[in-house]
Amino acid sequence: MKRWGITIPLPGMPLTAHRELIERLPDLGYTDAWTAETAGTDAFSPLLLASQWAPRLRLGTAIVPVYTRGPGLLAMHAATLAEVAPERFVLGIGTSSPVIVSNWNAAEFTEPYARTRDTLRFLRSALAGEKVSEQYPTFSVQKFKLERVPPKPPQVMLAALRPGMLKLAAKEADGAITNWLAPTDVPKVRGEIGPDVELVARIFVCPTEDRSAARALGRMLISSYLTVPVYAAFHEWLGRGEALAKMHELWAAGDRKGANAAIPDEVVDELIVHGSAAECRERLESYVDNGLTTPVISVLPTGGDPAEQVEALAPR
Structure with a gap:
């Protein structure tokens, strides 16, 4: 496996208790640690900790909503992680859902494709250190310039499910992030982005027989x-x-x-x-065999020790 990711933080495990496990992840064979953002931890804080605990891991957000932070604040968050984890941070952005955006964060969920496209284009300019004054179709930014420009802009990937967003990810971003699919679904998704674009997917894993x-x-x-x-x-x-x-x-x-x-x-x-840890690993490998670049395990709670489960699910 070229890449093998895990979602942090783990369920039922305090964030500060993750240090020992995260330090061991590269030696276990994990290459990536990714976060999500719903109603638990924010997406950036766990990665900031992981950047110091495991300097070899690639770190990514999967995903940060484009509506719940202003464009400038989103660029600042990304630049901070890019500074502490140079060339190891991937900013994954996406629309999220009306429940998270509107019901929980009092933002208007409108024109999701256009808002994602415009945010991506703004971030490309801002993270390169440019002063941005632009009237985008879905928002306007005037004279924004990062005070701390990362040595190298981070990669930006898009959450994408169907052809329109997948094609946008392939054309203008550094990859596509998806979830809720079977191994046999991967070729259809891959067909929309081509063979050379990185495809990341969060995969829900319940390690129990x-x-x-x-x-x-x-x-x-x-x-x-x-x-x-x-x-x-x-x-x-x-x-x-x-x-x-x-x-x-x-x-x-x-x-x-x-x-x-x-x-x-x-x-x-x-x-x-x-299934068993061995059955789960075999199933995860089948995603890669079908064209997935980066499987990102999301361990579901079974009552077992999540740290032990992460160790058992490490690539062989």
């Missing part, structure tokens, strides 16, 4: 994520529209329990990696 427990947890995650319109459209495009139709019908009717039960075992097994 209790298949009933893994599927129950998987169903809860699938119903809460894939009912979001952008993910529903993604899986319609991938060909799961019919398999997930009953879930969508019951969810829309307010029957959460019924929606969970309506998700076929086959869909859960496609989208959630579970």
Whole structure:
């Protein structure tokens, strides 16, 4: 494996307790540590710590919403990480969802494709040290210039699910970040970006041989994520529209329990990696075999020690 990533922080483990594990990640075979940003830690703070604990790791955000920070503040965050982890930081940006953007952060979720494109173009200029005065289609910036320009601008990748955003990522960014896909879905996504663009994907891994427990947890995650319109459209495009139709019908009717039960075992097994550590590693490798550049493990809570699970899931 050229790249093998882990999502930090781990569930149920205090952020300050991660140091020993993160220091060991490169020796275990991990190349990357990535963060997410929903309602837990922010995306940047764990990476700032990791940059000092494990100087060999590549660090990335997957992803930071383009709506919840102003363009200038987003550039400042990225420049700070690029300074402390030179040539090892990747800024992953994306639209996030209306719940996170509007319901939780009081921002307006409008024109997601255009806002992402405009933010990417602004960041390219700002992180190169240019003074930016520009009327973009979705926002305006006047006379912004970073006071601390990173020695080398960080890579910027885009969260992308369907052809439009995937093509934008391939044309103007340094790669595409996706999630909620099976190994057999990777070729279709890869087909939109071409063979040479880095493709990162967060993969949910439930390292337990209790298949009933893994599927129950998987169903809860699938119903809460894939009912979001952008993910529903993604899986319609991938060909799961019919398999997930009953879930969508019951969810829309307010029957959460019924929606969970309506998700076929086959869909859960496609989208959630579970089983023994060896089975999980084999499944993760199949993503790479199908064209994924960078698998990023997101360990789901099973009641086990998450640090031990990360060690067991290390590449062999």
